[in-house]
Amino acid sequence: MIKTPYLLYLGSATDELSIKTSRGLAMFRPDGCVGEFRHDDCPLTLGLPRLGFSDAAKAGAKTLVLGVANAGGRMGAELIADAAAAMEAGLDLASGLHSRLKAEPMLVETAQRTGRTLHDIRDPRPDLPIGTGLRRAGKRLLTVGTDCSVGKMVTTLCLEQEMRRRGVRADFRATGQTGILIAGSGVPLDAVIADFISGAIEQLSPDRHDGGWDLIEGQGSLFHPSFAGVSTGLLHGSQPDALVLCHEPNRPHMRGLPHYSLPSIADTLAENLRVARLTNADVQAVGVALNTSKMEERAARQACDAASDETNLPCTDPFRFGAGPIADRLQAVFTEAAHASIA
Amino acid sequence: MIKTPYLLYLGSATDELSIKTSRGLAMFRPDGCVGEFRHDDCPLTLGLPRLGFSDAAKAGAKTLVLGVANAGGRMGAELIADAAAAMEAGLDLASGLHSRLKAEPMLVETAQRTGRTLHDIRDPRPDLPIGTGLRRAGKRLLTVGTDCSVGKMVTTLCLEQEMRRRGVRADFRATGQTGILIAGSGVPLDAVIADFISGAIEQLSPDRHDGGWDLIEGQGSLFHPSFAGVSTGLLHGSQPDALVLCHEPNRPHMRGLPHYSLPSIADTLAENLRVARLTNADVQAVGVALNTSKMEERAARQACDAASDETNLPCTDPFRFGAGPIADRLQAVFTEAAHASIA
Known part of the structure; x- marks a missing residue:
């Protein structure tokens, strides 16, 4: 578990894309972020207080998050020096970079001397089990998609917020790097x-007895020829009671593969339900989430209505219009089911 | 590429199961095995000449294969001493053990001093690509299964033998440890x-322009909740033109999972064809292979007839009755297709 609150590192970044992870944290975990660290040549801001390492520690920060993506995911000399200075000021480090903190002798030495912890969130736990397919107690929802990067993490997080607002116990279970930093723990599934894909998810979402929901962050797509194996293992390991399908309208082709067109929402739902039934015969689809960030509002609402008509499911852009319609359906379906099983 | 011919190491093994890999090599690569090495307390034999390391080297052996499985896949002191002595006699080492040769300082030192090579076949190449789903030239056959360990490797090898006997170019492409030792190369898919499952298979079976077939060793099952992700990525990466379904009759449940029953042959075929179509819309099933090793001959023949009737495909136990019927269908289907495309 990575200690919060965080100080978010922007360093000398000049490219909005390179601070995507930090922005995700500021957006979805604002209470867990006390500030941002940036050099004078960094023109970007997350709208958080700008703090040095000592001031951040005084303000309660426990971990410096290196949520920046350089070319190749490597660590430059400036970043390493900053990271060491942060540890001297009392902060742990968490990084999703391809280069590992633990591979940097200077950081390892500083961590040992100062008693700080290095979190390389791309490293899975060494004790992952093989999946068993055994049913676990509790309820699970998984976001699935027509493609990669269509909003599965954002949809899952919006659902967590909405369900908690309604007084329902619900916990985001992270399977990607940004998600892991937001949640403070998770499985870097990629x-x-x-051999351990489904087992890793069984470990991520074990028996749950409090009546609440595990909301599991999906990855990839059953229709993406590069990553469908990951999506299949994730689906089997999740044993979802409920699926939410995520889609970005007007995407010209599968991400990174101009020679593959996108599957339809209906086909994607049907295939996910079929594959999911292996480990949970009662799986149900409860909604469609569109990422309409590139559309005008009127077109976005029309797209949601059309997808809802096509699937007979509630459809929303959960980030833009709220996750309410999907939460409504989820509660209706599973409250009815609970009543029926009591009666 | 692991150099042949091999000397097969039995050491002091007393358990037939623990020499399964060595026996597979002796059975499917007899021309590539000059002998076996065993201590006086080893009651087992592969029926090969018993040779010491120097005699084996004189007889042409290039590599000592540590095809033994101890509890936990660890290397004992005797095995390490034997392996070092083999290198002193001029042999490379190949091992499928979980413990790596390269993690044993004494073996690394001996290899460096003697100029020998250590092959840890559980280590994938470090340069695996992400799958692209792009069509490649050439023809591919993949064995798929209702479960793990139902005879996919043996079926693939029997098909290779049968097709070569008929003068058709055909090459076994290995995805498991025994298969890799038999072929001399391959991908340890587990x-x-x-993220690299399908890409690893694309690299294993690249463009092929000689009119021959790549016969790809399958793994797992789309219906095995522990490993279906691996099977999915393997299916997509293979882009098979032809599928052969492997099955062991009378198996009580999915391997290792008493709470999961086996799927039917028909359901398994249908699901594999559906998933395979993502990367090759023209995929066809060409046969069913039964592992009847636990059945009387009459019952075995009846089981083959029943499976053939159920699927309208040729069915055989390729190891017991030969792979002829499946090779017949493969040639008929794809010769017809070639004629049709010429006409």
Whole structure:
């Protein structure tokens, strides 16, 4: 578990894309972020207080998050020096970079001397089990998609916020790097050895007895020829009671593959339900989430209505219009089911 | 590429199961095995000449294969001493053990001093690509299964033998440890990072322009909740033109999972064809292979007839009755297709 609150590192970044992870944290975990660290040549801001390492520690920060993506995911000399200075000021480090903190002798030495912890969130736990497919107690929802990067993490987080607002116990379960930093723990699924994909998810979302929901962050797509194996193992390991399908309208082709067109929402739902039934015969679809960030509002609402008509499911852009319609359906379906099983 | 011919190491093994890999090599690569090495307390034999390391080297052996499985896959002191002595006699080492040769300082030192090579076949290549789903030239066949360990490797090897006997170019492409030792190269798919499953298979079976077939060793099952992700990525990466379904009749449940029953042959075929169509819309099933090793001959033949009737495909136990019927269908289907495309 990575200690919060965080200080978010922007360093000398000049490119909005390179601070995507930090922005995700500021957006979805504002209470867990006390400030941002940036050099004078950094023109970007997350709208958080600008703090040096000592001031951040005084303000309660426990961990410096290196939520920046350089070319190749490497650590430059400036970043390493900053990271060491942060540890001297009393902060742990968390990084999603491809280069590992633990591979940097200077950081390892500083961490040992100062008693700080290095979190390389791309490293899976060494004790991952093989999946068993055994049913676990509790309820699970998984976001699935027509493609990669269509809003599965954002949808899952918006659902967590909405369900908690309604007084329902619900916990985001992270499977990607940004998600892991937001949640403070999780499984970096893209770094797990193939034989352990479903087992890693079974460990991430174990038995749950408090009546609440695990909301599991989806990855990839059953229709993406590069990553469908990951999506399949994730689906089987999740044993979802409920699926939410995520989609970005007007995407010209599968991400990174101009020779593959997108599947329809209906086909994607049907295929996910079919594959999911292996480990949970009662799986149900409860909604469609569109990422309409590139559309005008009127077109976005029309797209939601059309997807809802096509699927007979509530459809929303959860980030833009709220996750309410999907939460409504989820509560209706599973409250009815609970009543029926009591009666 | 691991150099042949091999000397097969039995050491002091007393358990037939623990020499399964060595036996597979002796059975499917007899021309590539000059002998076996065993201590006086080893009651087992592969029926090969018993040779010491120097005699084996004189007889042409290039590599000592540590095809033994101890509890936990660890290397004992005797095995390490034997392996070092083999290198002194001029042999390379190849091992499928979980413990790595390269993690044993004494073996690393001996290899450096003697100029020998250590092959840890559980280590995937470090340069695996992400799958692209792009069509490649050439024809591919993949064995798929209702479960793990139902005869996919043996079926693939029997098909290779049968097709070569008929003068058709055909090459076994290995995805498991025994298969890799038999072929001399391959991908240890169970050790590949999840994001690279399909890409690893694309690299294993690249463009082929000689009119021959790549016969790809399948793994797992789309219906095995522990490993279906691996099977999915393997299916997508293979882009098979032809599928052969492997099954063991009378198996009580999915391997290792008493709470999961086996799917039917028909359901398994249908699901594999559906998933395979993502990367090759023209995929066809060409046969069913039964592992009837636990059945009387009459019952075995009846089981083959029943499976053939159920699927309208040729069915055989390729190891017991030969792979002829499946090779017949493969040639008929794809010769017809070639004629049709010429006409």
